Amino acid sequence: MVQINLPPNSKVQKGKYYKDKTGSKNIRKVNIYRWDPSNDENPRIDTYEVDMDNCPSKVLDLLNKIKNEIDSSIAYRRSCAHGVCGSCAMNMDGKNGLACTKPHKEIKGDINIYPLPHLKVQKDLIGDLSTLYKQYESVEPWLKNSKKNDDKENLQSIEDRSKLDGLYECIMCACCSTSCPSYWWNGDKYLGPAVLLQAYRWIIDSRDEERKERLKKVADELKLYRCHTIMNCTNACPKGLNPAKAIASIKKMLATS
Amino acid sequence: MKENNPLSPHIQIYNWHISSLISISHRITGIINIILITLICLWTALLLLGDINYELIQKFFETFFGKFLIMGTVWSFSFQILSEIRHLFWDLGLGFELKTSKITGLLVIFGSFILTIFVFILGRNLIL
Numbered sequence: 001m002v003q004i005n006l007p008p009n010s011k012v013q014k015g016k017y018y019k020d021k022t023g024s025k026n027i028r029k030v031n032i033y034r035w036d037p038s039n040d041e042n043p044r045i046d047t048y049e050v051d052m053d054n055c056p057s058k059v060l061d062l063l064n065k066i067k068n069e070i071d072s073s074i075a076y077r078r079s080c081a082h083g084v085c086g087s088c089a090m091n092m093d094g095k096n097g098l099a100c101t102k103p104h105k106e107i108k109g110d111i112n113i114y115p116l117p118h119l120k121v122q123k124d125l126i127g128d129l130s131t132l133y134k135q136y137e138s139v140e141p142w143l144k145n146s147k148k149n150d151d152k153e154n155l156q157s158i159e160d161r162s163k164l165d166g167l168y169e170c171i172m173c174a175c176c177s178t179s180c181p182s183y184w185w186n187g188d189k190y191l192g193p194a195v196l197l198q199a200y201r202w203i204i205d206s207r208d209e210e211r212k213e214r215l216k217k218v219a220d221e222l223k224l225y226r227c228h229t230i231m232n233c234t235n236a237c238p239k240g241l242n243p244a245k246a247i248a249s250i251k252k253m254l255a256t257s
Numbered sequence: 258m259k260e261n262n263p264l265s266p267h268i269q270i271y272n273w274h275i276s277s278l279i280s281i282s283h284r285i286t287g288i289i290n291i292i293l294i295t296l297i298c299l300w301t302a303l304l305l306l307g308d309i310n311y312e313l314i315q316k317f318f319e320t321f322f323g324k325f326l327i328m329g330t331v332w333s334f335s336f337q338i339l340s341e342i343r344h345l346f347w348d349l350g351l352g353f354e355l356k357t358s359k360i361t362g363l364l365v366i367f368g369s370f371i372l373t374i375f376v377f378i379l380g381r382n383l384i385l
Contacts, residue, residue, distance in 0.1 A: 004268060006263075006264055006266060006269070007263075007264060009261055009263050010263035010264045010265075010266075012266060033265070033266070035263055037262070040261070042263065043263050091265075091270060091271070093272075094270055094271055094272035095271070095272050112270070114265060114266055114270055115265040116265065117265055117266065117267035117268075117270065117271055118264060118265060118267040119264070119265050120262040120263075120264060120265075121262055121263050121264070121265050122262065127265055128262070179271065181267075181268065181277070184267050184268070228280055228284075229276075229280065229344065229347050230276060230277050230280040231274065231276035231277065231280070231358055232271075232274065232276070232277050234353070234355055234358075235274050235276065235355065242353055242354070242355075244353055245350070245353035248347055248348070248350055248353060249350060251348070252348070252349075252350050255348075
């Protein structure tokens with residue numbers, strides 16, 4: 001259901017202010033969403049003054065700098081730092097993206113960093129994605145092929161293979177799903193752009209034999225048709241993919257089959 | 258996981274894009290249009306009851322609020338029609354690229370005002 005306001009325990013309060021100690025003249029303010037599960041306090045926004053002269057270019061570098069030099073208690077996920085693993089997905093400057101590929105120079109004014117929107121927060125910038133993973137499992141993202149030829153490669157024509165371009169690159173960072181207002185209001189039933197893009201990746205694969213079953217499974221008023229082409233997903237995708245188009249392709253396949 | 262985990266902020270912090278703005282406006286104008294069509298039906302029904310009603314409504318349309326209502330109606334319908342055409346192209350699988358959707362989005366916004374002005378000029382017998 002549409003719930004515009006945050007529940008009482010999620011209201012964000014003003015937090016601590018960490019003044020710069022390096023004496024640098026090139027300073028930026030970084031506002032970071034904080035929530036500590038060990039006490040019963042509401043989430044807060046802590047503000048850090050960061051010396052930008054000694055900070056590498058990406059938002060993740062900025063976070064690492066804060067964690068290493070100012071406040072070690074801050075928690076966030078990161079791994080590869082090259083836009084491949086999708087761990088450091090978060091909301092920066094009002095838009096979802098990967099902290100490791102987003103240059104902080106692109107952000108004007110204070111840098112606001114929040115966890116991915118409309119998720120249960122586990123700590124600070126870490127949101128709980130277990131619902132999304134369950135939904136991902138529900139589309140059965142693996143090849144279903146009855147042919148048993150273990151000694152031979154399962155070949156695909158160049159044309160069929162090219163249909164997977166723009167789909168297989170998805171790293172499941174959840175930037176798109178958590179940017180979608182439909183997914184905010186109906187996240188428990190609507191599959192969301194990330195999972196639907198994955199569903200389409202298997203529907204369109206020429207080697208898969210269960211296209212009809214897959215289509216049937218996803219053809220649901222809530223699972224699929226909660227997509228109203230708001231296009232926030234495509235705007236958010238840090239890999240430049242187009243979930244909105246993938247969802248439209250599923251709808252089109254269902255309408256024409 | 259504990260029960261009291263907070264919900265991360267969503268609509269409060271998320272930036273508006275042209276596409277999301279049009280999407281919500283499309284819904285709002287859709288609801289408004291249903292109300293407006295009902296009002297237009299009532300208006301026509303009232304006309305059948307005699308010329309006193311006609312004069313009464315005519316007087317209302319002469320007021321500022323009446324004029325605003327008429328222009329608002331024209332804009333609401335214009336916006337809905339143009340946005341719906343955009344949706345029809347999407348249903349064909351066309352215009353999903355970020356750049357294209359941005360351009361068509363701007364076309365819908367500016368087009369709705371141009372169409373409103375066009376209908377105004379047409380209604381005032383300034384052309385044709």
